[in-house]
Amino acid sequence: xxxxxxxxxxxxxxxxxxxxxxxxxxxxxxxxxxxxxxxxxxxxxxxxxxxxxxxxxxxxxxxxxxxxxxxxxxxxxxxxxxxxxxxxxxxxxxxxxxxxxxxxxxxxxxxxxxxxxxxxxxxxxxxxxxxxxxxxxxxxxxxxxxxxxxxxxxxxxxxxxxxxxxxxxxxxxxxxxxxxxxxxxxxxxxx
Ligand SMILES: *[C@@H]1O[C@H](CO)[C@@H](O)[C@H](O)[C@H]1NC(C)=O
Ligand SMILES: *[C@@H]1O[C@H](CO)[C@@H](O)[C@H](O)[C@H]1NC(C)=O
Numbered sequence: 001x002x003x004x005x006x007x008x009x010x011x012x013x014x015x016x017x018x019x020x021x022x023x024x025x026x027x028x029x030x031x032x033x034x035x036x037x038x039x040x041x042x043x044x045x046x047x048x049x050x051x052x053x054x055x056x057x058x059x060x061x062x063x064x065x066x067x068x069x070x071x072x073x074x075x076x077x078x079x080x081x082x083x084x085x086x087x088x089x090x091x092x093x094x095x096x097x098x099x100x101x102x103x104x105x106x107x108x109x110x111x112x113x114x115x116x117x118x119x120x121x122x123x124x125x126x127x128x129x130x131x132x133x134x135x136x137x138x139x140x141x142x143x144x145x146x147x148x149x150x151x152x153x154x155x156x157x158x159x160x161x162x163x164x165x166x167x168x169x170x171x172x173x174x175x176x177x178x179x180x181x182x183x184x185x186x187x188x189x190x191x
Contacts, residue, residue: 024188043140043191045077050130051146051153053102055086055123056095057130061110065118065130069137077140077191082127083150084176085167090150091124098123128183135189143180143190148173 026033026041033041050057057080059068090098096119099108111119118126134141147153147160149167159166184190 024191026191043077044075045079045140045142046072046075047079047081049081049146050127051081051083051086051144051150053151054095054099054104054107055083055090055150056098056118056126060115060118061107062114064114065133066137069133069139072137072139076138077142078134079142079144080130080134081144081146082180084145084148084173085150086123086127087176087179088172091122093123095119095121095123095126124183131184131187131190135187139189140191141189143184145173145177145180148176 025036028034029038033043035041048057052058057065063071096108096111099105099111108119118129121129131141131143147158147167148169149158149160151158151160153160160168162168163170
């Protein structure tokens with residue numbers, strides 16, 4: 001995934017730390033990552049997408065959010081991806097309606113037994129619910145701005161790359177970063 005996502009993670013991380021001085025800052029000491037108590041932090045991360053068309057973490061129609069996060073094996077950190085347009089253009093759209101509009105009725109129905117509170121939540125409320133569950137279960141999160149237009153990425157012609165691309169509006173991107181930074185401010189699980 002080239003250099004872009006990492007740059008964005010770092011940028012988001014910097015804006016988070018700049019605006020929230022009490023968060024658990026990570027820094028480096030020689031070759032180690034350490035926390036504020038200079039204790040070594042080892043990050044074992046997995047990816048979980050919520051930047052695709054449905055803008056919802058995948059799999060929540062098959063297992064409850066709590067159980068899904070509890071099944072973590074050898075990792076302590078999740079790179080949770082999000083799309084700028086979810087916050088800037090679709091923030092009040094509801095999860096179930098979004099799934100219907102993508103003809104994913106089956107997934108909507110699957111939410112009812114496993115994650116009923118998400119079906120009629122807004123996309124952004126569902127994002128918060130996931131971030132909060134990571135925190136409850138002690139996982140670190142990298143809130144990763146992955147794309148602007150929510151969809152599978154990262155080809156050379158998906159319009160979602162960088163400056164000059166169809167879906168990449170730098171002003172909207174900065175606003176999106178700031179919105180998410182403000183949303184997760186004070187949530188120490190977000191690194
Ligand atoms: C997460 O995604 C990145 C970028 O696509 C990839 O390089 C990395 O191997 C993935 N990590 C895991 C644990 O799948
Ligand atoms: C969500 O809203 C729809 C339509 O109002 C309703 O039929 C459905 O039961 C609601 N889902 C839950 C889990 O409350």
